[in-house]
Amino acid sequence: MKEINSIAEYLDYISEIKFLAKRTYSVGCYTFFRGQANIEWKLTPGLYRSNLFTSESLLLIELQHICPEEFLTNRFETLVKMQHFGLPTRLLDTTTNPLVALYFACKDDHVSEKDGIVYIFPNLPVMWSTSQVVDLIMDFVFECNPSLVYLEGVADISQQKYPLIIKGLISECTRSILHYYTIPAMAVMPAKTNERIEAQDGAFLIFGMNVQNKRSSVNPGTKGRVYYNFKPAEISSPQDICREAEMVLIPSKSKKEILKQLDLVGFNERKLFPDLEHKIQYIIRDVLANRFNGF
Known part of the structure; x- marks a missing residue:
């Protein structure tokens, strides 16, 4: 882990990382940065920290019912807006601007005595927020109970909605969906729909899930159907998100001076x-x- 004490040291270190610049119609290649003011904090989104994972869709639907006029955009943008106003979600804020991440690694008056950290995720394959893969994940987020998911039923519907990514026999479709659901953290580039995302060069990681168990139903109406029970993805290190991930340590004693430099x-x-x-x-x-x- 690299320790830095000034913007100059930080930018010198960043400049040594080999960045790629690839784009296709569906996937881009970007480097994401995330700054945390306390090195002890985990890389975990609010939903996964708050023990609300199994109530995810209920939270979202309740909020949409209470404030329907606030959430008229697509589901990903709706989720971003809900998080902006304080709802715990499976999104983790990141940025494509290294200086924005450095600011957040230094700026938190409640933990000023703690060392900060910047996580660097070089050359991530990044989905556009309008891609079918993101739409597929959003369908799960807004519609499914993670403890009781009939994947073949999801596959049957998704095959018609998302023919570019879900195709073949139902068994093949089910495997494809399970693959997308269990990506530890999917990098997504949002539309610049609000001033804060624009100002912070904002981007997001959508955290995925692991299969906890699966079982065959014995109920008369659904006998033989296989139901999946999902749990939050376990991220033990930044390398679980990106194998080339790097970390930069910001000592607490240097935070104030770095913030002055950033202000300049x-x-x-x-x-x-x-x-x-x-x-x-x-x-x-x-x-x-x-x-x-x-x-």
Whole structure:
């Protein structure tokens, strides 16, 4: 793990990483960064930390029913917006801008005494948010109970909805769907539909699942059907997301100085949180720190 104490050291280290720039109509190749202000925090999305995994679709549907006018976009954008307003989801925020990640690794007054960390995921295969693969995952997120999933039924419907990625015999379709469901973390590039995503060069990891068990039904109406029980994917290290993942340590003693350097080049609360509330907070702190008191 590389330790850095300034923006210059950080950018020198980043520049040594070999970045690729490949694009197709469905997949891009990007490097994602994630900054965390406490090195002890795990790489885990809010839904998986909050013991709400089995209630995922219920949370989403309830919120849509309460505020239908707020969620009129596609399902992925809806999930992003729900997370933005505080709902635990399986999304983990990342960025394509290394300085944005460095800001978040330093900026958290509650853990200023803790070392920060930047995770670097080089050259990830990244899905566009409008791809059929992302739509398939969103169908699960919004419609399925992870503890009782009839995959053959999902395959039958998905074969018609997503012919580019789900095709062949039902058994083949089922295997394809199971593959997509169990990707540990899928990298997704969102549409720039809100100011914060635009300002932060935002991107996301959709966390996947593992099969906990499966069983054959003995009920008269569904006898013989195989039902799957899923659990959250277990990410024990950043290499579970990307084999070439790297980490940069930001010592707690260097956080304040790095934040000053970031402010000088325009990476601050006012820039990264363009809503009025955050702009006001930035101005107040700036005035308190720099006002002239003497005559």
